[in-house]
Structure formats: C-alpha cells, structure tokens
Amino acid sequence: MQIYKAPLQDIRFNLEVLGYDEIAGFSKYEDFDIDTAMAIIEEAGRFCTNELLPLNRVGDEQGVQWDPETREVKTPDGFKELYKRFVESGLLGLISPVEYGGTGAPTLVGIAMGEFVTATNKSFSMCPGLTNGLIEALEHCGTEHQKNHYLTKLVSGEWSGTMCLTEPQCGTDLGLMKTTAVPDGDGYILNGTKIWITFGEHDWTDNIIHMVLARLPGAPEGIRGISAFIVPKINEDGSKNGIYCAGLEHKLGIHASPTCVMNLEDAKGYLVGEAHRGMRAMFVMMNAARLTVGLEGVAFSEIAYQTALEFAKDRRQMRSLDPAKQELDQPADTILVHPDVRRQLLNIKSTTEGMRALCLYVAKQIDLSKNHADEAIRQESDDLVTLLTPIIKSYCTERGFQNVSDAMQVCGGAGYTKDWSIEQFMRDERIAMIYEGTNHIQALDLVGRKLPIEGGRLARTFGAQITKLIHASKEDPRMAEFLEPLKKASKTLTAVTMQLGMKGMEDHEEAGAAASNYLNIFALTSLAYVWALQAHAALDGDSRFHRAKIKTARYFMHHILPEMDSLVAIMDAGKQHMMAFDTEDF
C-alpha cells in the first residue's frame, strides 16, 4: 500500500505566511512569483508521486550489489532510468545558478519540493542531494577553473558528487584523520580509506566527483591540518583514477543507497580552497545538508501520517465511546472515532506541520541572507539560519522517527508488515538521527558554538522575532490562546539559557550533560513560534483548511508544547548523577 499526496496547500499557506513576495521581489528571483513557484512545486509533487514512489519498495527489496571483481556497484532495476528522468524534469538543478545551467530558483522553493523527494524515495534522493551539496561547496570555495570544469556537469546531472570525510577510526572526531595527500605536478596523490560514503560508487553517471578530506605533509595535527580535495572517479583524460569501492555496508534501511568503503590508491586529487582549511568547504556542504536531513524527519512524518490516516478511515473496530457517533448500519465504527487514535494522528500532524513551517522559515532566511540589500537583515537572517540549523537537524529527525513509529501503532499488526510501507519508512528514517553529525553533536554545536557567539547574539535575534510577532498580534483577542503558551515557553527558554550559560561556562561537562535536553526545549519553543505565526494568518481565513490549522495549532499548544516541562526538570538535575558512575558501575 503506497499513498502519497504532496502537501501543496500547506506549502502555499506557509509561503504566504512567510511573506514569499519579499523573496520574489529580489531581482534574481523575479521570474519566480508565488504562482510560478507553486507550479514548480506542484510539478515536483507529481513527479515524485508518479515516478519516485513506485520504485521505493523495489529499491528496498533489491538493494544495491557490489561486484568484488570489478569493484562496481549495481543499483536496483529502473533506478538508472529514473535518475535520467529526474534530471530531465529539472528537479536536480532547480536552485543551482543559472550561469552553470541551473534554474536559479529560491532556496525556499528547493526546500519545499525537497520534502517530496525524500518522502517518496529516500534512497534515491541521496545522490542528487550530495551533488547539490558539492555544487554549493564548489561555488563557495572552488577556483574559477574548478567551477568551469565541474559545475556545469554537476548541475546537468551528468556527473554526481560525494563527501568523503569518515574513516574507520574517525567519525565525529575528524581530527584523527589519516588519509594523506602528497603534491604531484598540478595536483596531489591521495592514499587512505574512507567509510560511509553515500553513492561513492554507482552506475547512474559517467563520472563521480568526490570531495575528499586529507592531510598534506607536515600539516598541523587535529582538525586544523585537514585539506579538501576534488578526486574524480574518471580523470580528465578519460583514464580511471585510483579511487575504488572496496565494499558496501549492510544497513537497517536505505537499501537502495550504496554506503561505500572507498579506497584511495594513489588517487589524483585537486586542492579546493586553501591548504589546511578543508573543513571550511566541508562545512558549506554540511550546513546545507543538515537542514535537508532535518527535512527528512518532516518528509517521513508526512508520508507515514497519510498512510496511517488512510488506514484509520478504513479500518472498523469497536464502537465509538460516544453513542451519537456510532454508525449502527456498520458492524463497527472506523477507528478514527477513538480518542487515542486521534491523539496519535494529531501528535504526528501537529508536529509535522510545525516542523515543515520551521524548515520553510529557515529556508526563507537563507534566501534573505544571500540576497537582501540591507546588510543588517542579511546578518540577522544568517544568525537565524546558523542558530536553527542544528535544532532542525536534531529535533525533526528524532520526532520524525517517533512519528513514523506512532503511525505504525495506528495501523496495528498491519503496520508491522510489508503490506503497508510504514516499516520501510521506519528503517529509512532512523539513519537521519545519526548522519551529518549525530543529534547530540548538533546539541553540542548549538550549546558550544552557536550560543556563545557574542554572548548569545543569535538567541537574542531569535527572541526578537518572537517579540515582534507578539507585538504585531497582541491586540487581537483571538491570539491570546496562542501567545500565552508562546510567551511562557519563551520565558522558560530564556531562563534555561541563562542557567546553561552560568553552569556551562564554569564546567563544560555540565553543558554537555544539558545540551540534548536544551536543544529540545529550544525546538519546542521554535515550533510554538511558527505555530503562533500560522495561527495568526489562519484566523482571518475562511476555509476548512484554515479552521483545521487553528485546531491543529491549539492541539500543539496543549498536547505537544508541555513536553518542555519534563525536559526542564531533567535538565535541572545537571551532570552529577551521570558523572558519578565509574566505568565498572555501568
């Protein structure tokens, strides 16, 4: 059973709430008014539903095969052709620069439609996702020659991209990296082993362009001695470069996405950016990637919700507890009448729509930060992106997993079988909590890097957004029920931020112990903010959609936002009870 309908109405509503016209007002985006944007998004929805979804299960069942003789990877039946159609549809180069053949659409449009690609075929989506990351990194850090040589082919989809960071002894801790690069003519010779390389080898494109981190001779130890290199699978002269797939991981999910061990055996590479400053290029790729990984949580929540809702409308078991709702001409009532089924569905719906709104909000800030004429606004937007990216990556992937599990629960035994696809969504979603920096690494990034910037400037910028909304809507008595919980959450967040600042400044272990709960408190406050924004806009609407928005906003405030209470209490307990354990006590 495969069900998916792109949530177009919700996206258009969000674009309006966010004041999309401001984005379309930039000369760069003059061809993308809201109707054009929505037409693109709608077309993307059609492509994903009609083309990507039907091959999602095939990919899961067949998986990818590695041939130890040729060291090549075979992808599932139909995926190569699907990739061709995807490229032709224009979805790959949608937000890439026009000068390299892209469509040049706003990031907001790219994020809106990106949700559909993940929802309908996560494994497939990873290859274009990495290519887009490489495009962005080369735009920022590549030489003119590199841009000219690689970008057009990447944007056109003729070549694909990868990120080669991890090695067996280093995942989170890239300072332990061992891969070496030695100068050789116009480039470098690289040797080493990389693991977890998504689409490191496949049969969709003529060439694969790897972005590889390695150490130059005499490089400083640790993370400050890492440089970035482009290592193509096929050299410019058409010969095979010394980079090979040495095997695949066998994973819980994303079976159609090859996760490769890549051996660099005297591979020819080209420096990107400055020597020893490789993390810079990599962070460009990673930051963009972290937002889209967060979006995965939204995507899976949405498709799992639609599946569970379909089940709940169809399946009849037991009678409504309210005699007035009983359909006595049927042997039983649909399970949608039961309060607990509603509770589970609304937990999913209210967080999914909240998370989508937050992702689109950040996407808009990316567009503002790149294009606004006013430097102060560019800075403010950039602050919000910097602050909210780790929050989105961690919270949305964790909640997404819970949402998929809740959707499975709605379907009962049927949800546990392959007949309904929720079990695949569960397996495919789970990796999002781990890759692109585990969720706790996001929390440390928030607490250790983002918050301390200028004594909390980023958090203050975000707080000012909340204050602005409160001021703009406080005269409307209908807003009180949304503003009160938002104010309360915001006050709590301010208090725990101060508490964290004081404790964590003196004792970094206290900050580490608090970070994950703190991130979730921040996330819930952010969702309360975007829900209040949405409610404000929906109050003046007159359709069923708008009325349902208000109901969902209410549900969020009363049934999800109070999750903060426990997090605050637990955060308050500090580090002492975890650090009291000796190794042998565990």
Place this chain on the structure above:
Amino acid sequence: MQIYKAPLQDIRFNLEVLGYDEIAGFSKYEDFDIDTAMAIIEEAGRFCTNELLPLNRVGDEQGVQWDPETREVKTPDGFKELYKRFVESGLLGLISPVEYGGTGAPTLVGIAMGEFVTATNKSFSMCPGLTNGLIEALEHCGTEHQKNHYLTKLVSGEWSGTMCLTEPQCGTDLGLMKTTAVPDGDGYILNGTKIWITFGEHDWTDNIIHMVLARLPGAPEGIRGISAFIVPKINEDGSKNGIYCAGLEHKLGIHASPTCVMNLEDAKGYLVGEAHRGMRAMFVMMNAARLTVGLEGVAFSEIAYQTALEFAKDRRQMRSLDPAKQELDQPADTILVHPDVRRQLLNIKSTTEGMRALCLYVAKQIDLSKNHADEAIRQESDDLVTLLTPIIKSYCTERGFQNVSDAMQVCGGAGYTKDWSIEQFMRDERIAMIYEGTNHIQALDLVGRKLPIEGGRLARTFGAQITKLIHASKEDPRMAEFLEPLKKASKTLTAVTMQLGMKGMEDHEEAGAAASNYLNIFALTSLAYVWALQAHAALDGDSRFHRAKIKTARYFMHHILPEMDSLVAIMDAGKQHMMAFDTEDF
C-alpha cells in the same frame, strides 16, 4: 557482534529484595530454595548465551519459507535441532506442573529466566511461549480427558501450542468474529480464516495444538457468543486435520517466527470450557502472555544496553570535557567519558533495572496469589497482578523500543549496520507494542476494567504497598532522597486517578483520551516504588554492585521520573482538542 551476559547478579539481588524465601517456603516449592533457583537461572543463562544467541542472526537472515504446494513451513537452518536441545535442557517445562512432567518451579524463576530466552532469540522464544500459554489455559479450563491427552505432550515439548484469535475483519474487536463451529459427533467441525497465527505451522514438532475461537450455531452476537476449541493439526488417529497454513506475513522483524494465515476447512475441534465462554480460556493465555510480552521490553533493553556499553568502552572519539579525565597517551578518549553518552546509557540502565524489578515483583505476586495460605493475601496479590499486568505490557514494550533506539544512537553509524545487532533488536522488539492487545488497549483495560473494580480497590491495594514501604523505611535518613520523589509521584498518581474517575465516569471519551498518558504516569510511579525498594535493600550492602544500585536509583529519580510532569500536563488538556476535528480536518 553479539554480546550477552545474563544479568544474574541483578536477578539474585531482586529475589532477595522481594523476600524469595517466602516463595521457597511453600511446600510446593520446597525443592527450590534460592541457591537452587539461581542454579537453574544460571544454567538457563548459559544455554541462552551459548545456544540461542548464535542462531539469532541466522534466523533473521534466512527467515521462514512457506511451500504453497505442501502448505508446510520451513524454519531456518539449525532451529529444529535447537528446539530439541531447548526441550532437553528442561527450560520448556520449567514452571509446568510436576504431574504432567514439568519441573514445577515458581513463576518467579520462570520469569527471571524468560528474559534471557527473549533477549537471545526472540523469534525462537515465541513457540515455547505459546506452548506454555496453552498449558496454562488447559490447566484452568480443560476437561480431565483434555488435560491427560494434551498436557503431558505439551509439557514435554513433543507438541506445541498456538492461539487462534484474529481474523481479517477483527483484531482488537473480537466480537466481529466469523469462524463457525458446528456440532459433529464427539466434537465440532470448524470453518473460517485466522490471521497473525504465530508458529501456526512449523517443522519442529509432530503435532501442533491450536486453541481456536469460533461461534456455535445460534450463539449470541458479539464477544459473548464466542467459544474456545482445541484443534490439533494431526487427529488422534494420525490423520491430518482440516487446518492448513495458507501463507505467511512479511514483517519488519521476528523473521524466524512464522506468522501464519490459517484456514480451517472442516477442521475437527473439541470444546474447551463452556459454550460461549471461550474468552475465559483465552484470557488465561493472554494475561500470562501480557506479562511475558512486557518482559520482552526488558530483554531487548538489556541486550541492547550491553552492546552499546561494549561499543562505548571501546570507541575513542574526542577528548573528555574534563581535562583530568583525558588519556593523553591515547589519540582520543573512550566515548564513555562524554556526559551525553552516559545520559543515554543510564536512561537505558535505570529503566531496564526498574522494569525488571517490576516484572519480578509481579511474578512473585503470581506465586503468592496461587499458593499463599491466607486468602486475604492471595486476593491482594491477585489484585496487584491484575492491576500491573497491562501497565507492564504497555510501558515496558514502549520504553524497550526507545531503549533499543537509544542504544543504536550510542553506536552511531555502526549501530545502523548489521555488524552490530542492534538493528535486529529494534526490528524484533517493535511488534511487542502491538501484539497481545495494542498498548492503547492495555491502557483502556487499566482505565475501563481494572480501575473501576470496587471503586478502585486495586489501586488502593497498590497504594498500600507504597505506604508500607514508606513506613518501614522512613526512619532511615538515607532513604529520604528516594522516598520524597516516590511520595510526590504517588500523590500525583492519586490526584490524576481521581480526576480521571470524575471526568471519565461522565464521559467515556475523556477516559479514552487520557488512558495512555495515565498508564505511563502509573508505570513511572510503579518504577519509583521498585527503585525505592531496591535502594532500601542496597543501602546496607557494601559491594560495588550495591553502590551502583544506589547511583542508578538516584539517576532514575532525577532523570526519568520527571517524565511524569509533561504527561500530567498533557492529560490535563483532556479530549476537547482531539475530538474537535471532523474527519475532513485530518
């Protein structure tokens, strides 16, 4: 990577805390003093680790095969022989009556060792689990002839048992059942289709004894018209009976456990108990099963914890945030030094040990309820079993799933691959939240059936246990830190119970909306109770084990118990926001 060590020390400690001698004092159990009990449990641990665990992954990978020609099921390589060794080890008939060839050990011993069987090979464990359920049902409801004819062969493991309840149109709502039984000579002729039948067909035993629910001619509609029948796969005269496997489900996990569609085609059956009273026999099976399903959450939490701990002790990434803990002769520190890794491990450890203690506590109550000379104590114990069974089934399976997911998170990318077995644990554990009555059905059972008995007698009985502990230990100043949170939780529980009683009496939808959160509030209070019990006993101990118990009890009180706060706030929101949605609003 497969790691498992039976948690023997924790079990012996719990037996002591629970006053095991009281059980061993019953004449029926005179051969089972604590040392004998522990010797049996230890031997079981050895068998599970050495025999069941090595085939766990083989079973997952090979799965079960159904042959549409013969309608027979082939189990994975080695499982048939494993079953033979399991039976020979005496583990199958451990708690079965001596008169039918069982060992006659206390339930407490059976539950203690039952955890290991699930942890090391869940798929395998389901067949003996069902056989034991059938043994119990026949002991209670079978005729003398049925007992003599079936029990010896079931206890010896020559035959296995099943429960055939579900049909395509009815899972939760058994009143919709359609399978028919028509009198025929000394028995009945049954026709219909049953689904989700675990080990409905397999190749381990000569015969399979199905307990089938069906309707007699003229039976009342709904659940009051259902009768129970024994339907053997092979008739007494050696001929094949008309019950066939018509296919297998394809599932997220428990691949080595055949989940069968069973067709009854003029199958010969024999009435168990009275006509139209079939749910009685089935509830005997189900109640026993619900406790062991809850135990699955403990089992998977334990094995996932051990795996994640091993990883955390071995994997080195980053430096400790406390300079004093840095091992500078190593390239990085073990991740066990990081507060968040400890947080995740201790979330698992503190809930696992708490849930185990609660399961063993209920197991002891089962022994008391069956064997104590004083009728008042038998009643009190039975009350506690009746009350706590749905709580254990729901809370432990839900927390177990979260614990396995947290263990995966500790292992990062490695946890997502098949190299470490956590991904299998996740898939195998998830069904426990669904079968034997979904977790929400447990919550409705608690709120709708168990609480109303004599205006809350069961909850008062449980409250009296807490009061007893408080009185017994309040003079000890060291207990204050455990008694205070327990008292607070207990007070909250009393308050929400009253609130639920008042709201839910008038409006059943309010009770339905609150039930799942209420169950979790009850569960957390129960865990606080068994943690205080354990702390009380451990305070006088002088070993590392006892000191770690105290630390873990503290961790529970400060980092897990506050999860109640949010549940209370959300429960307080009532039904209005979920019931406000029309079908089209979802």
